[in-house]
Each structure stands twice: as C-alpha cells, then as structure tokens.
Amino acid sequence: MIEDREPIRVALLGCGTVGTEVVSLLQGRPGEFAARTGAPLQVTGVAVRRPHKHPEVPEHLLTTDAAALVNGDVDVVVELIGGIEPARSLLLQALRAGKSVVTANKALLAEYGSELYAAADAAGADIYFEASVAGAIPLLRPLRESLAGDRISRVMGIVNGTTNYILSAMDSSGASYAETLEEAGQLGYAEADPTADVDGFDAAAKAAILASLSFHTRVTATDVHREGISGIGAGDIAAAKSLDRTVKLLSICERVVDDEGNESVSARVHPAMIPRSHPLAGVGGAFNAVFVEAESAGQLMFYGQGAGGVPTSSAVLGDLVAVARNLVVAGKGPRESAHAQLPVRSMGATPTRYHISLDVADKPGVLSQVAATFNEHDVSIAAVRQQGRGPDASLVVITHTALDSALQATVDEIARLSAVNEVVSVMRVEGEQS
Ligand SMILES: NC(=O)C1=CN([C@@H]2O[C@H](COP(=O)(O)OP(=O)(O)OC[C@H]3O[C@@H](n4cnc5c(N)ncnc54)[C@H](O)[C@@H]3O)[C@@H](O)[C@H]2O)C=CC1
Numbered sequence: 266m267i268e269d270r271e272p273i274r275v276a277l278l279g280c281g282t283v284g285t286e287v288v289s290l291l292q293g294r295p296g297e298f299a300a301r302t303g304a305p306l307q308v309t310g311v312a313v314r315r316p317h318k319h320p321e322v323p324e325h326l327l328t329t330d331a332a333a334l335v336n337g338d339v340d341v342v343v344e345l346i347g348g349i350e351p352a353r354s355l356l357l358q359a360l361r362a363g364k365s366v367v368t369a370n371k372a373l374l375a376e377y378g379s380e381l382y383a384a385a386d387a388a389g390a391d392i393y394f395e396a397s398v399a400g401a402i403p404l405l406r407p408l409r410e411s412l413a414g415d416r417i418s419r420v421m422g423i424v425n426g427t428t429n430y431i432l433s434a435m436d437s438s439g440a441s442y443a444e445t446l447e448e449a450g451q452l453g454y455a456e457a458d459p460t461a462d463v464d465g466f467d468a469a470a471k472a473a474i475l476a477s478l479s480f481h482t483r484v485t486a487t488d489v490h491r492e493g494i495s496g497i498g499a500g501d502i503a504a505a506k507s508l509d510r511t512v513k514l515l516s517i518c519e520r521v522v523d524d525e526g527n528e529s530v531s532a533r534v535h536p537a538m539i540p541r542s543h544p545l546a547g548v549g550g551a552f553n554a555v556f557v558e559a560e561s562a563g564q565l566m567f568y569g570q571g572a573g574g575v576p577t578s579s580a581v582l583g584d585l586v587a588v589a590r591n592l593v594v595a596g597k598g599p600r601e602s603a604h605a606q607l608p609v610r611s612m613g614a615t616p617t618r619y620h621i622s623l624d625v626a627d628k629p630g631v632l633s634q635v636a637a638t639f640n641e642h643d644v645s646i647a648a649v650r651q652q653g654r655g656p657d658a659s660l661v662v663i664t665h666t667a668l669d670s671a672l673q674a675t676v677d678e679i680a681r682l683s684a685v686n687e688v689v690s691v692m693r694v695e696g697e698q699s
C-alpha cells in the first residue's frame with residue numbers, strides 16, 4: 266500500500282504568487298500525488314516572511330526560519346522565493362545535505378546554475394527547474410531529455426509573459442506602456458521588480474538556461490546580449506504595422522558555424538519586428554511560444570501559458586512528482602551536460618537584419634547618400650520604401666543579413682547625414698527569408 270510507505274517530506278520556501286498555488290494543490294490532492302509518485306508527499310513546512318499574511322496555510326506549517334526548515338527532516342526543498350540571496354545559500358545548503366531541489370528561479374540558475382549542479386552531483390541529489398523558463402510549458406524536460414540524442418541548432422521564442430502582455434496591448438488597442446505594465450503586475454505575471462521583465466533581464470536569464478541546455482555549454486546571463494522594451498514607443502508599433510509586421514521581445518539562441526567550420530553559441534534578447542503571418546505574431550497576452558530547430562527532429566514548437574501563479578504551479582508540481590519518483594526508486598534525474606563548451610559569440614559578430622525608418626529631406630541625392638552608407642559598411646539592402654510629405658519624406662529600409670556591428674555602424678553614420686532629420690525607428694527583423 267502506497268499510504269504505508271514512508272512519506273516524502275517536502276519543504277516549501279516562499280509562498281507568493283506561485284507558492285500559494287503549489288501549497289493549495291499539494292494539500293488538496295494528496296491521494297493523486299501519492300498514486301503518481303509511489304509514496305505520500307508530506308509538506309513539512311512553508312517558509313514565509315509574514316505568517317499572518319497566509320491564512321490559507323495551516324498555522325503549524327508556517328515558519329519564518331527558512332534555514333531551519335531546510336536543515337530539518339526533509340527530502341525535497343521547493344524554492345519559490347526568487348532572487349539570488351537567500352535562495353542560493355538555502356539551495357546549496359539543501360543540496361550539500363543530499364536533499365533534492367525544485368526551483369522556478371531563473372535569475373539564480375542563469376548565474377549560479379553550475380554551482381548548484383555541482384553540489385547536486387556531489388551529493389547524489391536532483392535539481393529540477395521546469396518552471397524557470399516559459400512557465401507551464403514543458404520545454405526544459407524536452408531539451409534535457411527528449412532531445413538529448415539530437416543536435417539543436419536554434420531556439421527562438423517569446424519567453425517573457427509580462428512584456429508580451431504589454432506589447433500585445435500596445436499593438437491591438439494602442440494602450441499605454443505604463444498602464445499595461447501595472448495590469449501585468451496585478452495579474453501575477455511581473456517579477457517582484459518589474460524592471461527585470463521590461464529591461465529584458467528575465468528573458469536573458471531564460472535565454473542563458475535555454476542556450477546552456479541546447480548547446481551543452483555553460484552560458485550565463487552576462488553572456489546574453491540584452492535589450493528590453495522600455496524604448497519601444499507608438500512610433501515603432503506604427504512602423505511595424507505599416508509593413509504588416511508586429512513587435513515582439515524575442516530570445517534567440519543559435520549555434521553559429523563560421524566559414525572554417527568553427528562552432529560558437531550566440532544568445533540574445535531584443536525586440537524584433539516579425540511578419541503578422543509568423544506563428545509568433547499570434548502569441549498574445551502572457552502566453553509564451555518557443556521554436557526549436559534540431560538536426561534530426563526538424564522544427565518543433567512549444568506554446569502555452571508562460572506566467573501566472575496557477576499555470577506555473579503545474580510545472581513546479583510536475584518537477585516535484587519527478588523528484589519524488591526518483592526518490593522512491595532510488596533513481597536520479599539528468600545531471601549538467603556542458604561537455605561541448607562552445608565559445609560565446611559577441612552580439613557584434615552575430616548575423617542579424619535591420620528595419621530602419623528615417624525622416625529625410627525630400628531632395629535629389631538623399632537616397633543615394635543613404636544607399637552609399639550601407640554600401641560602405643558592406644550591408645546589402647533588401648527593400649526601400651519612400652513616401653513624400655511636403656519638403657520631407659519618410660524612408661524605410663530593410664536590410665539583408667549582415668553582422669550586427671556593421672548594421673549598428675551604418676545606423677550611427679546615417680544618423681549623422683545632414684539630409685536625415687530623424688531616425689524614427691531602428692529594429693531587428695526576424696522570422697522571414699533574408
Ligand atoms: N509569477 C510568475 O508568473 C512566475 C514566477 N516564476 C519564478 O517563481 C519564483 C517566485 O515567483 P512569484 O511567486 O511570482 O514571486 P512572489 O514575489 O509573488 O513570491 C515570493 C515570496 O517569497 C517570499 N520571501 C522572500 N524572501 C523570503 C525568505 N527569506 N523566506 C521566506 N519567504 C521569503 C516573499 O515574501 C513572497 O511572498 C521566482 O523565482 C520567479 O521568477 C517563474 C515562472 C513564472
């Protein structure tokens with residue numbers, strides 16, 4: 266009888282947006298969890314900062330002493346506090362004592378993942394973190410396990426729900442940036458400090474995790490080129506609309522092979538214009554979607570709810586069941602796989618495409634001056650559209666693929682041309698043939 270087996274003792278750290286849902290589901294469905302893992306799951310304590318704020322948790326389980334809870338009689342520690350400290354110290358403490366860990370903390374994993382993996386490995390414990398990237402969507406388990414026999418070449422997607430919620434609203438209803446950011450916070454999508462979302466730190470942490478798993482290489486958040494959405498204005502959204510495109514914050518991780526056959530990894534987060542016909546263009550609200558390209562599997566797409574307490578609790582509980590099953594059969598989950606150790610390519614050396622929208626003087630020679638600047642930097646133009654407006658004109662240029670540093674240098678020089686009144690919008694273009 267499963268009920269007669271020794272329970273698996275679970276400590277929960279943090280009871281906020283995600284933690285509250287995890288506690289409630291764990292307490293509400295004990296029979297199901299026991300049947301699925303092969304032993305009952307017993308919550309031994311819930312570490313919180315202010316116990317009086319948690320009437321939903323049985324009082325005897327609440328504690329403000331997370332370290333004592335981790336050091337006590339527990340088999341699995343579920344960390345839902347977020348941030349680096351005290352989460353890092355608490356998880357190292359747990360792992361070094363042979364206790365397995367489930368965490369949703371991308372910021373921590375993107376910086377200290379290797380340290381945590383090493384501690385888990387040394388003690389024979391597990392570390393699972395499906396909720397850390399793309400919330401409810403099963404994505405890391407497929408990368409770590411199902412695709413472990415394949416070679417991944419590219420991962421591209423929307424992995425931040427808050428910014429997608431904001432950009433979708435700006436695109437569809439012309440809503441303001443500030444008002445939608447506040448809504449995203451109320452709906453439980455935004456991080457405790459929402460600048461982590463809008464400035465791209467959250468997406469960059471997720472890109473580091475995705476690149477590490479996909480390319481068997483240690484990639485940290487500081488290796489990821491990062492641009493957020495705080496500079497995106499109504500002008501950019503309008504420029505995209507006029508070309509039947511939309512703006513999304515994308516995380517793109519690629520295996521790049523140079524002319525000599527040398528491989529490197531590129532990981533970047535930035536807003537990009539994509540065609541409205543692209544499947545990512547239809548991903549609205551806090552939904553996430555990620556494309557994975559692998560040599561044998563071909564193209565795969567993962568889609569679902571990337572943020573919010575209820576969806577994220579699904580991924581956390583899935584990991585908890587996996588860890589508990591391993592404990593029941595004395596098995597182990599996957600370890601760190603960083604054998605490839607590919608160098609990380611700088612953003613300047615990464616091939617990209619640009620959309621550039623200019624306000625120029627409508628007089629002879631302007632177009633040729635602009636075209637000459639592209640030529641000087643060896644950047645090839647894919648399309649040009651000019652529209653006169655009295656003495657001035659709007660000039661839109663879309664380039665072919667070139668090194669990002671060459672594109673950046675071209676834009677800097679164009680901005681200095683006397684015939685250019687204003688650089689209205691500069692954005693990378695993704696999701697179409699170059
Ligand atoms: N909210 C979401 O949609 C998602 C969140 N995550 C991640 O899940 C984790 C938790 O996120 P949320 O629940 O949204 O955050 P939250 O801010 O709502 O909850 C964190 C809780 O931890 C508590 N806490 C802080 N320090 C503590 C300590 N020393 N001891 C005990 N409790 C402490 C806070 O009081 C708060 O209640 C973060 O790592 C976040 O990045 C991952 C995917 C989605």
Ligand SMILES: N[C@@H](CC=O)C(=O)O
Nearest residue numbers: 425426427454455456
């Ligand atoms: N703040 C994050 C939450 C999930 O990881 C987001 O908006 O995606």
Ligand code: NA
Nearest residue numbers: 395398399402
């Ligand atoms: Na996930």
